[in-house]
Amino acid sequence: MIEHAVLGVFDDFDKAEEARAALLADGFDAAALELKVHNDEAGPVEGNFYVGNTPGESEQHVYDSNYVAVQRAQCMLVVDANDAATAARAGAIMARFGARDPNQLSGVRR
Template sequence: MINHAVMGMFDKFDTAEQARAALLADGFGSDALELKVHDDEAGPVEGNFLVGNTPIESDQHVYDRNYANPAQRGQCMLMVNAVDAATAARASAILAGFGARDPDRLSGARP
């Protein structure tokens, strides 16, 4: 029976995959790991809403600035199903080592 779940949010799929590989190397079974990618049909959360889809010649610098580096935030979620608190702590440490963010802390649900 699974008592604990640990989640980590990543901006990049490659980083989430590296964290998953590290968990597997540490002895976590693939059945205890779940990696999901959430794409937003509206596009990146940063860099695409200010000027629309077509640049106006006089505003080319604004268009270039806003579209140059669009950034996805927290689109990859890696969940680890742990059987006890010690295993959950081990998973949390591995996720943290890859820069995972805790979704509860991001949402303000937990201090």
């Protein structure tokens, strides 16, 4: 029975994949790891539109998309751990790759 689940949120899929590979290399079972990617067909929540002109070029009516769309917290890696020590080990490994705690992102305090 799984008593502990560790969730790490990543902004970048490649970092989430690297964390997953590091967990596997550390001996975690692939069946205990689940990588979820959340995409929204409407686009990213922050920076959903490419707009803007580079200063100096707007007089020439040359459009330049100088803003970049950013999609945050799109990947979640879940690790099922059997004990607190294993959960802590998983959390430390994921933190090396930039994982963030979803409770901290939402402002939830437990």
